[in-house]
Amino acid sequence: MGTAPADRAKRVLWVTDDPGRNAALIPQLAPALACRMHDLYADPAPAEPYATLICDVVDLDEGAMIRLRALRALSRIKGPLIVVQTHESRRTRLQAVELGSTHILPAPVDVQRIRAALGVAEAPPTPLAPHIAAQAARVSAFYTDVFVADRPITPTLIDNGTELVARAIGETGIRDWIGAMHRFDDATHQHCLLVAGVAAAFATHLGFGAHERHRLTKAALVHDVGKIHVPPAILNKPGRLDDAELAVMRLHPGQGHAMLAGEGFEAEMLSVVRSHHELLDGSGYPDGLKDAEIPDLVRLITVCDIYAALIERRSYKPPMPAAKAYAILTEMDGRLDPVLVRAFAPIAGGFTD
Template sequence: MSAQPNKIPTKRRLLLASDRSDQSSELASILQAVGQVDTISTSAIPESPSRDLSGIVVDINLRSAESVQLVRNKLRADAYREMPRLFVLADALHHGSMQAWALGATDTIARPFDAQGILQRIRAAFPDTESYDETDRGKALNRGVEAAHGVLVRIFNRLPAGEPLKFSDIVEAENKIIKAIKHSSLREWLTTVGCHHTDTYRHCLFVTGFAVAFAQHLGMREDDQRRLVRAALLHDVGKAFIPVEILDKPDPLTLEEMEVMRQHPRRGFDALTAQGGFPPEMLDVILHHHELLDGTGYPDGLSGKEISDIVRLTTIVDIYAALVEKRAYRLQFTHAKAFAMMEEMGDKLDQHLLHAFRPVAFGHY
């Protein structure tokens, strides 16, 4: 029996949806190095993808309302929710990135194409379907949670005792955390860490999970994802210096206790600044994650453009995580109620970012 000449001996099968006149031929030829590529028009995206599909690559004109609507209608289906969705950006314009995020991109690549860079992104974004099984998923999840927990132990047990926290400790953990959420799911991460007996640890792990999932949903570059993981994991480092009787109090805090608690951003910032070696954006998040755009936050009362993008993003996931977590003195809010409460905060939060966060908030349960 003769071999099938057109069959590609590969383990990945990718769907390339294109509205370009050349059917994205350059991109298709690059993708064929790592998988079988089925190129279709955007109007032909199936309502439900076949089970052997590793992921979808979308190459459309993000300024075309017609193309965007076609893709939105198809990819909003539950069948695509857990599938990697990589979008092609024509340039680095903010508009294109925002459109891709709003359409549910889990990663992005940009023209002009860098073949090696694209292949690395594809291998990371679309797991090898023949060798990556549920056992691997579980192992990746456990390794990620264990790594994050190890950082928190260093923060809350060792830092107050005078043992320095090293930036290398965070870098070592971030790879495992990103892989855990990319290769399992945010839902599995939250289910696992939600069982933690310590409220403070659980909150930091929730915030980290939401931050990673949000970064991946927004199609952030890997370096930016890493920066956000580090910042989210360490955002409450100052709570290591708050008395345990306040930190773990099972009842609402008094005004005096709340004033002590509100010192944690400054205390964390001062501790890591004194140690040195931590990037400015991490210190920015640690100090300012309770600032609000209308100037009513703390500790510095920043407003508007004084608050950086990474702080705005961390603030959103921090507040959302706090609302949906179980607390000893109140039941957790439903996802819908928590999100509605944040929408009602109006100009205190970046509502554009909050809108982009909606699919993450509602897509994991």
Template sequence: MLLITDRVDGHPDLARRLGLIRACETVILGAEASPRESRPAIVIGDVDLGRRESVEAMRQALARHRGKTTPYLCLLREMTVRTAIQARAIGATEVLAADAPAALLVKTIDQLLGDGGNGDPAEETAAFTRAQLATAAASLADMLGAVASGRAVPLRAVEASVEAIEQAAGASDIGDLLQVVWSYDDLTYQHCMLVAGLAASFAHQLGFSAEDRKLVTRAAVLHDIGKARIPLDILHKPGALDAAEQAVMRGHPMLGYEMLVRQGGLRPEVLAAVRSHHEYLDGSGYPDGLKDAEIGDIVRMITICDIYAALIERRSYKPPMAPDHAYAMLVLMGTKLDAALVRAFESVVLKTAQAA
């Protein structure tokens, strides 16, 4: 994909959202290099069409970068009849509001690209999974971006992620789901998606009702929300953290919990998962040193998924641990984790092993 924008910073938030859907390059209007050797599959325009000079510049940019049959999705900052007509006049295949929900953005791009599986059931399932996870990742980007900038957690984005991940987990083998998740370079998105995908699959495996599956997935999506307030140099540090950095990082459960309590609107089980997913049954965890019955079942599930996800993540500075070795690590943790749930989780692990 190619994003053409008139924002001098390249609109990194939008570029990040699009990059989670599929590989995306950005050019800044008026500062384009020579035409690319290959045409993009789709052009996304983020330009102020209320300015005559921007309209003409965009027309020229499209002539330079767009193929004859390449779809052009125009994102309008002001969704008016005038701007929609202007977008169509310069060749827009489709128009959307610039603040359209992630699910609608993903659906529109998939429709324009014709990603439907061509009638083959396996391909259709894979296409559905990719679309659902792209929706979830783009929604996560909205959620984490809002929190990082000090705004409230956008619950609409949370629910879009929950719905998309839960549907993908129900329609696909967890191995197919993980293959898509592993393609994300950003470790924050990769970890959030891994934990949520594993948790959703775990809930399916345990035979939870639809409502309870969504509750578990919601807890997983939000469990690390406090990390959005952790400095990036600590969050993305390659290698081990020093003692001071570790202390900052260990503050993320309380940061997330307090933020969500202030905002309101979430069930106690979700808040408990955010605050207590680093607690262990033997009392050796943090931040509260909870033990045994003080730790609820959903927290226990999220903790198992969180640890397992961290072990199998694909990072540039370390290879992922093989699924069977990662599961063995869970078993070796003994009384720290719920033994019955760890045994039940093995069936999820066997499916991840097929994707490794």
């Protein structure tokens, strides 16, 4: 299904169970990347070697896994392996890890995200220390198992996850936690765990006792639960949302509140879920709350939420430097609590850009 040029460093084998699904992306990746489409079930193994493999197979059953391992060996692919994940679940994530994936990209994919991921994959980041990798894997597995559409989310589940995050932050430190979270390609997955880690560090800096630290970290972990109902194409879009997409995205606070309202969560947790996009000047959503109408816990989460959004890595953009991200917080005078923004300065200052 086409040939690849002589420069092996640029050769990419895109393995799929449906060549028509993403065929239009192949020519768009040229000339920087020479990508060949390969039908996992119809094409013979290519004779020439490749540097990178993209696995775009919807059902990674046992037969597919056997074929992929054999293809990787026969094609002498020792470099990056990028898995396009159609269905987000613990099983599919573990299958990707079993294959030896270096990146997992949620479907649908586009040229920008593939190109960016391949660029990162060609120069892999420094491997995580084993204890950090283990903590990140445990928290990631919790998130994938619990935050699933149509599955009840209970206070006990979230309390257990909060303890996992708190223990991980205690053992790794916030800087290493941020680095570990940057490895996740799913935008919401990365963001929620970043906010939880930043909130845990902020609570410690503020001198909160164990109960208050748990309370703030728990609120951070659950704040974006409503995004379960936002289509992945909107959540993972590489760039600005259009007006229609933004309208769908802005439903998530109300959807999250409705999800948790009958599950026994404290009123303050429900308030965080519904109101974390409210701003002191009344310009936020969904209710246009202002000033004293916004509780202290919500104000704390909003600062952590905005900062985490600025420093998170996306396939189409690198993390914003910590100093620049904090400067943006300070420029939001009148919209964020200025006392909390000033108190947050040592947290932002603790990161290495």
